[in-house]
Amino acid sequence: MSAFVARVRRIPSWQLTLGVALLVLGFLMTAQLRSLVPRSQYDSSDLPPLRQTAQELQAAQDQLKAQILDLRAQVEAVEQNGQGNAAQITALNDQLGDARLAAGLVALQGPGVVVSLRDSTRPVPPGAAPGDLLVSAADLRQVIDLLWLSGAEAVSVNGERIAVTTPLTDIGSSVLVNSSYLQPPYQISAIGPADLYNRLATSAAFVAYLQDRAQAVGLDVALLQSNDVQVPAYSGTVNLVHARPVATSVPGGPTTPIGSAQP
Amino acid sequence: MRTARGRWAVSAVLFLMGVLLVVQFRAQTANGGLNGLTTQDLTTLIANLNDRNAELRGEVADLQAQLRTLEATQLAGASNVGQLQSELQQLRLWAGLDPVYGDGVDVVISGPITAAASNEILNELRIAGAEAMAVDGVRVVPGTVVGGDPGGLSVENVALPTPFHLQAIGDPANLQAVLQRAGGVVSRIAVAQPDVTIEVGATTMTLPGTDRDLDAPDAKPQL
Numbered sequence A: 001m002s003a004f005v006a007r008v009r010r011i012p013s014w015q016l017t018l019g020v021a022l023l024v025l026g027f028l029m030t031a032q033l034r035s036l037v038p039r040s041q042y043d044s045s046d047l048p049p050l051r052q053t054a055q056e057l058q059a060a061q062d063q064l065k066a067q068i069l070d071l072r073a074q075v076e077a078v079e080q081n082g083q084g085n086a087a088q089i090t091a092l093n094d095q096l097g098d099a100r101l102a103a104g105l106v107a108l109q110g111p112g113v114v115v116s117l118r119d120s121t122r123p124v125p126p127g128a129a130p131g132d133l134l135v136s137a138a139d140l141r142q143v144i145d146l147l148w149l150s151g152a153e154a155v156s157v158n159g160e161r162i163a164v165t166t167p168l169t170d171i172g173s174s175v176l177v178n179s180s181y182l183q184p185p186y187q188i189s190a191i192g193p194a195d196l197y198n199r200l201a202t203s204a205a206f207v208a209y210l211q212d213r214a215q216a217v218g219l220d221v222a223l224l225q226s227n228d229v230q231v232p233a234y235s236g237t238v239n240l241v242h243a244r245p246v247a248t249s250v251p252g253g254p255t256t257p258i259g260s261a262q263p
Numbered sequence B: 001m002r003t004a005r006g007r008w009a010v011s012a013v014l015f016l017m018g019v020l021l022v023v024q025f026r027a028q029t030a031n032g033g034l035n036g037l038t039t040q041d042l043t044t045l046i047a048n049l050n051d052r053n054a055e056l057r058g059e060v061a062d063l064q065a066q067l068r069t070l071e072a073t074q075l076a077g078a079s080n081v082g083q084l085q086s087e088l089q090q091l092r093l094w095a096g097l098d099p100v101y102g103d104g105v106d107v108v109i110s111g112p113i114t115a116a117a118s119n120e121i122l123n124e125l126r127i128a129g130a131e132a133m134a135v136d137g138v139r140v141v142p143g144t145v146v147g148g149d150p151g152g153l154s155v156e157n158v159a160l161p162t163p164f165h166l167q168a169i170g171d172p173a174n175l176q177a178v179l180q181r182a183g184g185v186v187s188r189i190a191v192a193q194p195d196v197t198i199e200v201g202a203t204t205m206t207l208p209g210t211d212r213d214l215d216a217p218d219a220k221p222q223l
Helices: A002-010 A015-039 A049-078 A086-103 A137-149 A196-202 A205-213 B002-029 B037-073 B081-095 B115-127 B172-180 B185-192
Strands: A108-118 A153-155 A168-171 A174-177 A178-180 A186-191 A222-230 B100-111 B132-135 B163-167 B197-207
Touching: A015 B002, A015 B185, A049 A086, A049 A168, A049 A178, A049 B037, A049 B081, A049 B115, A086 B081, A108 A137, A108 A153, A137 A174, A137 A196, A137 A205, A137 A222, A137 B002, A137 B115, A153 A222, A168 B037, A168 B115, A174 B037, A178 B037, A186 A222, A196 A205, A196 A222, A196 B081, A205 A222, B100 B115, B100 B172, B115 B163, B115 B172, B132 B197, B163 B197, B172 B185, B185 B197
Parallel strands: none
Antiparallel strands: A108 A186, A108 A222, A153 A186, A168 A174, A174 A178, B100 B163, B100 B197, B132 B163
């Protein structure tokens, strides 16, 4: 026994250090290789079918939206050259321009505020749900609503214009706006009057929101004032199935349902 | 000599360990995007995307038909006035500028509901496909938000009485189902705000056009 201890004592210390280091290295390499096995399936080269389907559908949606914007521009151009009573056509095009602006079909730029929201990087406190530390649709809705209340005139999130029918909803840890999947981090762009930033930053409701979500939970909420905020056009459907005009609303106009209004 | 070789060996091993640690750490934090979703979430997401893409394809077809009709009318030397009037009417209804009539739901809210909960109901109605909405007779347009403290809510500077109405035109069955589903917005508010009563009923209604100017005076069109 004492012979063994004496033998161990004769091993140079650098060999012991190296031995321990090699042991740790072995653990790390094994951990790395094991963690690579499931993750490699999520690479773009070999996605699980559901994830790949979702990505393909989102890509198809992006193409459809681009096509819609293009077609709306073409329709508008043809309408500008509309035939008929010239004064009437000019007046109608002016009114159409105003209605497109009101509906959010026009991409806008101007002074305003950009609010960016990032997930909390804090450890999940005991008793809390991990989802509480992520930016949710409710977070985006609250900030957007406070921007509107502060005087915003046009708002978008990550390139999706907030139109009158725009829903914001959670699916798991992801957020859909206009049924479009948004990749975090989230950027809310709002155009408005020169005092939009101050009105938002000093509103009691926004201060309370920051206490709730930034200070208490650790969401990263950043406000940026800018003279050139860009808000894209709404690229979704403008379609009414259940809503009809009230008979007296358009003098001389059709009073039939307009859901499939093609002359 | 022997110690020098030993140092090189230890240095090399430590370097490798550092590289592996960094790789391991990065692999664990790079988990954004769709990777965080469960199979059930992905299935829901795919259903949403499918529905939405079908709607968008319908919109593309409508716009293509509209373009063809406009061009054919011009080729035939006829007037586009009727077509422009028709489009203007549809757009003004959709944007909330003109009154609308149709089937939908009437949500009657009594008690000290919060502004956030009221706005959440509006969002749920949008999810359910509401085409036009009003808050106690004030037409909802972009930027129409319920504000204020419970008991003193207002919308566009109009004080809301109690009870007040949220009205939405759309498929009544669908609108009701989304609001009243298990774990839906009405049951969540019932738990969080027990003093608030919410009644949902199908009805036919006329909603007014907005009183607001929607001309975005501080913005200009992108070039």
